[in-house]
Amino acid sequence: MTVENLVLGYQTPHGSLPALAGVSFSLLPGQVFGLVGESGCGKSTLALSLLRLLPPNAHMVSGECFFHSSSGLVNLVASSEKQMASVRWKQISMIFQAAMNAFNPVYRVGEQIMEALRKHFPHQSHAKNREKVAQLFEMVGLEPERMQQYPHQFSGGMKQRAMIAMALSCEPSLVIADEPTTALDVIVQHRILAGLKKIQRLKNTSMIYVSHDMAVVSQMSDRIAVMYAGKIVECGPAAVLSANPSHPYSHVLMGAFPDIHGPKKPLKSLGGEPPDPFRLPSGCAFHPRCPFSQERCAKEEPVPVALSPDHVVSCHFPLERKEGYP
């Protein structure tokens, strides 16, 4: 998948609200791409826009999004609703944040997953579908007997697993996971992440993993993009970004979570608030909160600079690299 210069806004009573201001990235088959940032930075908008599931007041200004589907190259931005319907779920599926509300309460959970299978594989027998769902349930760590149960009989973590089973049911080549574990306790979170990673490796699925938690994203991803105010400010290999980020914002995000290992360090904190999208600061959107900002940052918007072939940062003064890193 390749996304090029996606610009997107929401129509509001107060005018157009810019949500994505030129986002580009590419994703290789079998790779996990992590998107990190705070609420309102555009990471969920980006995830939803790839499947064109945005609310009606969103409008695409420009940009291109190419997806290598089984039937050739598709431009997700320009394709018809009918084409999109064949891509959604079968080729690209999504795990939503609020799994609690993603299931219809009056149908059995297994039935709802089979519905997706029926829709996309109309010639497959009922028995085969049932077997498939049972397999999926086992894969995500749910007892197959639970297929007969209703969503209210599931706990939050179980619903999230059922949601993952549903997202994988049509064996998509790309799964978009939007904060799938945010509302869950650590033990359940660990299990779900471990399960997701195992299946992803087994099936060689590509994945876009969206979260605000830098630790979770670095655990899951091969590459990470850090978003701020509708833009990707830094993008590179997960190991480099988590150990040695170059953008001051990535640096703060990494240091904002306390650690349970090693010596106790003071938490890095940022003054100020995430920017108001109606009144974005001049120059670099991060400069009012940046501990290293200089005069130039307020005037000139930084352009993405490649620090190495696969590590790009948008900052006038990227942080020095520590010894021993490429």
Place this chain on the structure above:
Amino acid sequence: MSAPAILEARNLSRFFDATGRWLSLKKPKLHAVDGISFDIPPGKSLALVGESGCGKTTTGRIVAGLCVPDSGSLVFGGKPMDFSDASLRKSVQMIFQDPYESLNPRMTIGQSLQEPLQIQKIGSRAERRDRVERALEEMGLVPVAQFVDRYPHELSGGQRQRVAIARAFILDPEFVVADEPTSMLDVSIRAEMSNRMLRMAEQRGVSFLYITHDIAIARYMAAQIAIMYLGKIVERGDTESVLSHPLHPYTRALLEAVPTPDPAALEKDLPIQGSLSKPVDPPPFCRFFDRCVSRQPSCKEKPHPNLEQKATRHFVACYLA
């Protein structure tokens, strides 16, 4: 513990009615908090850590006087806690999780902040105004004039939580119950808020009961930690000692589940089985038995273990530790 504790909680219990079988006469009981005890020394903080539904919020509400325990006693500053005493209510304050719901939407920030002062009949109108302004300044809500006359809906989540913290501290309390005060906030603001609370606590010698599900933030905020599981404290002690040498199998599982940037961590199985249940009419043996990976048949024959001291200021409730 050498210094007399500012708060001593002994055998606190609180049961709730759970939904039972249809038409059954016997009402099952949900043991939200089941006979827990802890001390908080003056100026020190205790973090209460556990998964959702373990009873940590109920414990916090009991200690703040928002929920009456079914049994147990609370001693505050050497005297039994009596929440009808206004001077006690002045020294115990609470910070809630959700800054969107904990501020009255019809009061300006200034009104919200000076209300506690008015109720406690502190100062003249001008003095109160002065104090409110100082409190806002301390929390970095400057220029103050821009905030006093605004309503909560005009502020961001982070600003609201700062107001909530300022309000908790405005009466110069000795003890503050903070129930997940940063979990609703954005990542970059969380750290700042934690640092501010730590600074306030240090400067004024305030003790916290810090309730959180995040063991890493617990380490950052408090010198003492108590791990709760289904209404019971299973391990308690100095934070560093508990985290570096966890003795209870549940603590070990919690620690291993904390996400680290290392992808290899996902390949290890957690030392815990099954999933969290509700403590409705719990069985007479160890609460953790069903999920324990090191359990022995003998554990099922004995009642839930008591907390026993295993090292200096380090207690654990496990027969096998």
